[in-house]
Amino acid sequence: MSRYVEPSSVEGRVRLRDVTVVDPLDGTHTTGQDVVVEGGRITSVTATGGPVTDAHVVEGRGRFLVPAYQDMHMHALNTPEDVDGTYALMLANGVVGFRQMSGSRALLKSRREGTLPRPTGAPALRATAGDLLTPLNAGTVDGAVQAVREQHRDGADFVKAGMTTGExxxxxxxxxxxxxxxxxxxxxxxxxxxxxARGGTWSIEHLGPGVTMFAAASSQEGEVRARNATRKLPPIPKVRIPGADRLATKLIKRMVVNPATSTSELEAHAYELADGSYDQRKAEELAALFVAHTTWQCPTLIRVHTQQFGDSPQHTQDPRRRYMAPGELRAWDRSSRKFARLPAVTRDALHHHWDAQLRMTRTFADAGVPMVAGTDACGAAGIIPGFALHDEFDHLAEAGIDPLTILRMTTTEPARFLGDEGASGRVLPGMPADLVLLTEDPLEDHTALRRIAGVMRAGSWWSRADLDAVLERVAADPGAR
Known part of the structure; x- marks a missing residue:
């Protein structure tokens, strides 16, 4: 059950009638289609026929049906005991699946045993890592190797490097x-x-993060790298002592609210140098290498924006904050005050770096670098779960990425990314009945992706009125994290 999402009254056999089906794979529209679902799967997609008496009917004339959205960088299960508010906001925004970017042995055990929380309308956990690699478990070569072995043994889908050295x-x-x-x-x-990339890294998050990727696209690469090397890892204990895990978790949680608040002036100078010496030819060569090695990128532009504009009213006065748990907002506000105390030269360097990040994202997209959409929601200041994926779409468009590519980054590309190509991410018989009905054409303008008339999750349908009621309940008892 859920505090926020009422069970659907439209489930079982459902016919989405007279819709325009949008295929993200080839960018085609097919008008006048009836999509029938049952048992959580699409059973048929056919031309609209006569009267229907054997199913619930959702009228869709003039509307556009797309696969529901996937957020490929989230931390929703950082608080598995309290995910209801986050999951409700995801459903209301058409987000039905996610990749959990921070896990634990306990989380992996819960998944194996089938005890993860599943409130009404909950999204699918598409993949999860085990413990983040940090100096605590990967402070040495031997430690890093052992941590990978343990996560493989425990059934993690992937390993996430968080705070490591090159070695x-x-x-x-x-x-x-x-x-x-x-x-x-x-x-x-x-x-x-x-x-x-040459070593086989699966995915790079947040365009790096930091200056690392931009050094490779600089005409003064050596100097940028020399300045960037000044960044030090946080003081996490490097030996296993009683309580060390809890201490490390506390330190990491505090830091990830906004890592930019710890930017030194030397790092700020590295940003300035990298941005001032940006070499488009080198950026394109880097992109070509990522294509050749299928090195995925999850830019999370909304995450880098909230970091680099940490005290902007755009984030600190966002009206959607009303959905967030009060404790989260207090942590966010502390972080914004700390950001405001950074030296002006540091804040200016972070602000100016935004244009370079947009330029690199566009360069990658133009080159065909494989990319997925993600937000870093749950724990990161200024990021509202569910809504943040639409913010990400806005920033991708700001970078110059076209609407079809944006749609792919949250539908067919996540399927390919997770090795599920051909089994999800399209509106075809046999695929999951995870669908979003839109009032406008998403291939004309990416903002259509937020014009949601209704969401289907695993064959259960919530109308726009149902989704608005969900949002009202969350606002009345804020619980998203």
Whole structure:
């Protein structure tokens, strides 16, 4: 059950009648279609016929049916005991699946045993990592190798590198390759992204993060790298002592609210140098390497924007904050005050870096680098679960990415990314009945993706009125995290 989402009154056999089906794979529209679902699956897609008496009917004339959205970078299950509010906001925004980017042995055990929380309308956990690689469990080469082995043993879908060095990252990557488990995440400051791609890194998050990727696209690469190497890892204990895990978790949680608040002036200078020496030819060469090695990118532009404009009223006065749990808002506000205290030169460098991030995202898209959409919601300041994916679409469009590519980044590309190509991400018989009905054409303008007339999750239908009621309940008892 859910505090926020009432069970659907339209389920079982349902016919979405006279819709225009949009196929993200080839960008085609097919008008006048009846889509029948039953048992959580699409059973048929046919030309609209005569009267229907054997199913619930959702009238869709003049509306556009697309696969429901996937958020490929989230932390919803950081608080598995309290995900109801987050899941409700996801449903209301058409988000029905996610990749959990921080896990634990307990989380993996719960998944194996089928005890993860599943309130009404809950999204699907598409993939999860185990414990984040940090100096606590991967502070040495041997530690990194052992951490990968443990996560492979425990059934993690992938390993996420969080705070590593170039040496420990590559050691973990080599062991992951040997075991056949994927590894991705954050590139350390002292690692060349080209080396990461050649080594088989699965995905790179947040365009790096930091200066690392931009150094590789700089005409003064050596100098940028030298300045960037000044970043130090947080003071996490490097030996296993009683309570160390809890201490590390607390330190990481505090830091990830907005890592930009710890940007040093030397790092700010590295941003300035990298941005001022940006070399488009080198950026295109980097993109070509990512294409050649199928090195996925999850830019999370909404995450980098909330970090780099941490005290902007756009985020600190966002009216959608009314959905968030009060404790979350207090942490966000502390972070914004800390950001405001950074030296002006540091804040200016972070602000100016935004244009370089948009330019690199566009360069990757133009080159055909494989990319998925993600938000880093749950724990990150200024990011409202569910809504944030639409913010991400806005920033991708700001970078110059076309509406069809944006739609693919949240539908067919996640399917390919997760090895589920051909089994999800399209409106075809046999595929999951996870669908969004739109009032406008998403191939004309990406903003149509937020013009939601209704959402179907696993064959259950919630109308626009139902979804608005969900939002009202969350606002009345804020619980998203």
């Amino acid at each position: 420990t990252f590559l050691a973990a990557l080599q062991e992951a390759n040997r075991l056949g488990i994927l590894l991705g995440g954050h590139l350390p400051a002292d690692l060349d992204p080209r080396e990461a």
